[in-house]
Amino acid sequence: MHRRSALALLCALSLTACNGYFGSADDGDGGGGGNSDAQGIWAGNLTSDVLALDMLVTPTNELWAMSWSEDGKQVRRLTRGTGSLNGKAYSGTGKTFGTGDTTADSANITGTVVSGSTFDGNLGQNVTFTSSFDSQYNDAFDLADYAGTWAGRDSTSSAVTFAIQANGDLSADFIISGRPDSCNVSGKLTKASSGKNYATTTFSFGNATNCLSQHAGTSMQGVAIRLTEQNKEPLLLVMATNSGQSAAWFAYARKQ
DSSP states (O other): OOHHHHHHHHHHHOHHHHTTOOOOTTSSSOOSSSOOOOOEEEEEEESSSSOEEEEEEOTTOEEEEEEEETTTTEEEEEEEEEEEEETTEEEEEEEEEOSSSOOOEEEEEEEEEETTTEEEEEOSTTOEEEEEEEGGGGSOOOGGGGOEEEEEEETTSOEEEEEEOTTOEEEEEEOOTTOSSOEEEEEEEEEOTTOSSOEEEEEEEOOTTTSOTTTTTOEEEEEEEEEOOTTSOOEEEEEEEOTTSSOEEEEEEEEO
8 A cells, every 4th residue: 555545544543643644754745744845847827817837946946937828929927046945835035037128026936835746836026826746857858859940939029939959059039029130049958967857058149239138149047948748749948047137038939
């Protein structure tokens, strides 16, 4: 009998002995004693808006979260932060970025984590969410899975196209309304040092004539996630900021 099932039966027979507790610190579900574990890819929705949410928490509790709508052809907000756990409670601080040529706002991040199951909370600025663990986080990483052409929307509210090579070389271009030509992005994806199923990325932007002023000529660092979804083409999520976290660029795209 599974350990949790056996313990539940024992508790049913002797509630005072279990004191209402149906888990252990090493069950992998964040129950009871010790800290939960927030790492993972988390997929869900904002409860403060009608938008999808995808979030990555690394093994060192660095958090990247993006709200977006494929039907609405928009990305809305990126939150980047770091935090810590006390039992099931996640708390941290970071920066949140809107679309367009906007400045960064401070974010106080809070949440409740059940490891490998759910993560619900607040990303700051009253952006509340619910999410569930995506087991693809534990799949083997293969950089070649990112190779190909991808098309979607970015945080400048523009249509964006990515071209990614099997070695991780990345280029992207998008035309911002009112600009004469494409803003070009070039960089690279690499396997994350954690060994988990996401990539880290570095890239730089083209000139100020075609790119937003906060992007032009700058370099950014961040993460990229490739997800498979039933009855849909693979999904690519890219989230990055500059080193001072005063500017960000983020996007979703589908494999073409």
